Amino acid sequence: MILGHFGVGKTSLIRRFVENSFSDKYQVTIGVHISKKVVEVGPEESVSLIIWDLEGTDEVQMIRQAYLLGTHGVVFVFDISRPSTFQDLNRDLRIVADKMPETPLVVVGNKKDLAIEDELQILLDDNDIKADYLTSAKTGDDVNEMFTHLAMLLNGHS
Amino acid sequence: MATLKQYREQYISRNVQFVVIDLDGRVLESDRVFLAINPGDFIYDVHPFFASYASILETKEGSVTYNGVHLGVAGQNFITDVGMINKGNHILLVINDLTEHYTSLQKIAQARNESIINSELVVLKNLELEERERFKNTFIRNFSHELRNPLTSIVSITNLLEKSQLDREQSQMVDFLKESNAHLKLLLEDIMSISMIASGKLILRHKVFNLISLLELIAFTYGSKTKGTPIRFDLDYDRRIPEYIEGDRIRIFQILTNLLDNALKFTEEGSIALKVSLNQKRANKVSLRFEVSDTGIGIPLEKTKAIFESFTQLEEEGKKEGAGLGLSIVKGLLGLMGSEVYVRSELGKGSSFYFDVTLTYALDLASKPLKKNKKELLDLRKPKSNKKYRVLLVEDDERTQMVLFKTLMDTDMFYIDLVNDGALVLETVINNPYDVILMDVDLPNVPGDQITRLIRDFPFKDIKKIPIIGVTANVFEEDMDAYLKMGMNAVVTKPFDFNELLEAIVKSLR
Known part of the structure; x- marks a missing residue:
C-alpha cells in the first residue's frame, strides 16, 4: 500500500519500479491502481509484491477503510520539495500506525533530485523527519532498493 | 413501450458484472458483461487486484466494497466499484463499471490538485527568491562597507605619492591612480545605495x-x-x-x-x-x-x-x-x-x-516671494552682535571649497581659513583660535572623523571644545551616527543646503 499526500510521486515511484519508466507530467490517480512485481529477496527466494497505488489525500485520516484490508506493508511517501506534504508527517505516520498496527512501514522522501543533499538533510532535521529512504522516481535513485527492502521486511514478517 | 425490466436491462445490466468464485479463487460463473473473466480462471490471475478476495474471508461483516478500482483486463481498461460478498461456500463479486463517472472526477481532481500544487510552488519560489535577494544585498552591503577602509588608505597614499618627487611618467601614473580611486569610490557608493534600496534599509527623510x-x-x-x-x-x-x-x-x-x-x-x-x-x-x-x-x-x-x-x-x-x-x-x-x-x-x-x-x-x-534675499534669511538666525566668527574649513575638494567659501563669505559673518590636508589640521587648530570647524570626512592622510577624535581628546579645553560640523558625502545613517560618536556636533551632508548649514553653524556658536 502506497500512501501519502497528492502529487508526491506515488504513482511515479511504482511506475519506475514496475516498468522502469518515468513521466514528468502529473496525472492525478483516482481510486486505486494495482500492479504486481516479483522481487528477488535472496538466492532462490522471491516475494510477489502486489502494490496498491492509492489516490493521494489531503488527510491520511480520509483513506477509505476498505483499501486497508489485507495490507501487509505500507510505504508512506512525502515530497521533499513541498513542505505541505511533510509538515505533519509524524502525526500522519501515527494515524497510519493506529489504523494498521504491526504493519511494516517504510517512510520515503521522494523527488530528491530537486534538492541539494546538504540542504535536504537540514530540511529533514529542522522538521524532525526520519525518512527510511530518499528517492527519486525521476532518476530511479534508491527506488528499487526501497521496494526490495520492503519485500524483505514482508518476507521476514510473513 | 419497453418494460421497466427492459430499461433495467438496457441501463444497468450492461454496466454490472457478476462473478462467482470458490474459496480458492477459481471462477465458477461469470456473466461477462464487460470483463473477460471466464469459468475456470483463477481470479487472481485475471488481475492482481482480485488477490484481495482472500481478505474477505477475514472480515466479520462478510462483505466489502472497493471503490475506484482500475481494472485492465484483456487490453481493456475500466474504473469500477467492486463488491465482494461472502456467501459461505462461495464468494460473489459485483463489478460495477463507473469509468465515465470516475473519469470526470479525475478531471476535476486533476485541475484542483494542479492548482494547489502550483500555488504552493509559487509561494516557495517567492520565499526562496526573497531569501536569496536578502542574502545578496546584505552580502553586498557588508562587503562594500569593508572595502571602504582599504580604499581610504589607497587614496591617502596616492595623495602622499602625488606630493613626492615624481618624474613625468610617474606623475601620469599617479593621475591615473587618482582617477581610478575616484571611480572605485563612486562605484562603492552606488553599490551601497543599490543594496540599501533593495534591502529596504534606505529610509527617506522628509x-x-x-x-x-x-x-x-x-x-x-x-x-x-x-x-x-x-x-x-x-x-x-x-x-x-x-x-x-x-x-x-x-x-x-x-x-x-x-x-x-x-x-x-x-x-x-x-x-x-x-x-x-x-x-x-x-x-x-x-x-x-x-x-x-x-x-x-x-x-x-x-x-x-x-x-x-x-x-x-x-x-x-x-x-x-x-x-x-x-x-x-x-x-x-x-x-x-x-x-x-x-x-x-x-x-x-x-x-x-x-x-x-x-x-x-x-x-x-x-506665500513668500520666490526669490528671497539671503541676507534677510540670515537675519532671522544671526546672533545679535555684529561679531565675525573664525571658521576653519577643512576640505580638499576644490569645487566644494569654492561653494562653501562663496556662501559663507556672502553672509559677512565669518573669517575663513582653509586646510586641505587632514595631517595639517591639528597644527592649524593649535596655532589659531577658531569658533567653529567645518570638517570634511574624506580627507587626504587623516580622515575627518579621526581628526575630530584627536581634537576631542586634546588636553587643552579651548581646543578640545571647538564645535566641529562634519560635512560629508556619506549619507548613510550608520556613517552619520559614527561621526557623531567621534565627537562631531552636527553632520551636514553634501550637497549643502545653505540654510541647513548656516543653522548648524549658528547653533554650534551659541
Whole structure:
C-alpha cells in the first residue's frame, strides 16, 4: 500500500519500479491502481509484491477503510520539495500506525533530485523527519532498493 | 413501450458484472458483461487486484466494497466499484463499471490538485527568491562597507605619492591612480545605495528644503563641469513652482545628478538640460515634473527597459566608465517616492528621462516671494552682535571649497581659513583660535572623523571644545551616527543646503 499526500510521486515511484519508466507530467490517480512485481529477496527466494497505488489525500485520516484490508506493508511517501506534504508527517505516520498496527512501514522522501543533499538533510532535521529512504522516481535513485527492502521486511514478517 | 425490466436491462445490466468464485479463487460463473473473466480462471490471475478476495474471508461483516478500482483486463481498461460478498461456500463479486463517472472526477481532481500544487510552488519560489535577494544585498552591503577602509588608505597614499618627487611618467601614473580611486569610490557608493534600496534599509527623510537653491546648486555644479567643453548646460524651471517643499533633499539631488551624469556620459557635444515644470497644485500638495534631456547618442528602443537594471552596462561592448548603477539607483529611489522614471529617446539625437513626484509644500512658506534675499534669511538666525566668527574649513575638494567659501563669505559673518590636508589640521587648530570647524570626512592622510577624535581628546579645553560640523558625502545613517560618536556636533551632508548649514553653524556658536 502506497500512501501519502497528492502529487508526491506515488504513482511515479511504482511506475519506475514496475516498468522502469518515468513521466514528468502529473496525472492525478483516482481510486486505486494495482500492479504486481516479483522481487528477488535472496538466492532462490522471491516475494510477489502486489502494490496498491492509492489516490493521494489531503488527510491520511480520509483513506477509505476498505483499501486497508489485507495490507501487509505500507510505504508512506512525502515530497521533499513541498513542505505541505511533510509538515505533519509524524502525526500522519501515527494515524497510519493506529489504523494498521504491526504493519511494516517504510517512510520515503521522494523527488530528491530537486534538492541539494546538504540542504535536504537540514530540511529533514529542522522538521524532525526520519525518512527510511530518499528517492527519486525521476532518476530511479534508491527506488528499487526501497521496494526490495520492503519485500524483505514482508518476507521476514510473513 | 419497453418494460421497466427492459430499461433495467438496457441501463444497468450492461454496466454490472457478476462473478462467482470458490474459496480458492477459481471462477465458477461469470456473466461477462464487460470483463473477460471466464469459468475456470483463477481470479487472481485475471488481475492482481482480485488477490484481495482472500481478505474477505477475514472480515466479520462478510462483505466489502472497493471503490475506484482500475481494472485492465484483456487490453481493456475500466474504473469500477467492486463488491465482494461472502456467501459461505462461495464468494460473489459485483463489478460495477463507473469509468465515465470516475473519469470526470479525475478531471476535476486533476485541475484542483494542479492548482494547489502550483500555488504552493509559487509561494516557495517567492520565499526562496526573497531569501536569496536578502542574502545578496546584505552580502553586498557588508562587503562594500569593508572595502571602504582599504580604499581610504589607497587614496591617502596616492595623495602622499602625488606630493613626492615624481618624474613625468610617474606623475601620469599617479593621475591615473587618482582617477581610478575616484571611480572605485563612486562605484562603492552606488553599490551601497543599490543594496540599501533593495534591502529596504534606505529610509527617506522628509524635511522642508529650498528647491530653488538646490536647482541653482545643480546649475552651478554642471555649469562648471561642462565649462570649456562642447556641451552646454541649461536649467529651466517654471516660476510657479514652490520655493520650499518637503521631501528628501539628498535623494532628490542624487536622482537628478545621476540622470545628469548619465546624460553627460553619453553626450559628446550639444547640450544637457534640466527642466522642472509644474503639473498641478492642490491643497498643500504639488506635483512636479523633472526632466533631464541630452543631445547624446540615444538609446535603442529595445534597451530602454534594460538600462534601469543594475549592472546593465557591464554586459555591453565598448562600455563607458561606470557600472551602469546610476539609473538603477534612480529607479529604486523613485520607487521609494512612489514614482517612476520614463525615457524617450531617439538614436543619434538624444534622450530624455522624466519623472513626476508629488511633494508637500508648506502653505505659509509658499506665500513668500520666490526669490528671497539671503541676507534677510540670515537675519532671522544671526546672533545679535555684529561679531565675525573664525571658521576653519577643512576640505580638499576644490569645487566644494569654492561653494562653501562663496556662501559663507556672502553672509559677512565669518573669517575663513582653509586646510586641505587632514595631517595639517591639528597644527592649524593649535596655532589659531577658531569658533567653529567645518570638517570634511574624506580627507587626504587623516580622515575627518579621526581628526575630530584627536581634537576631542586634546588636553587643552579651548581646543578640545571647538564645535566641529562634519560635512560629508556619506549619507548613510550608520556613517552619520559614527561621526557623531567621534565627537562631531552636527553632520551636514553634501550637497549643502545653505540654510541647513548656516543653522548648524549658528547653533554650534551659541
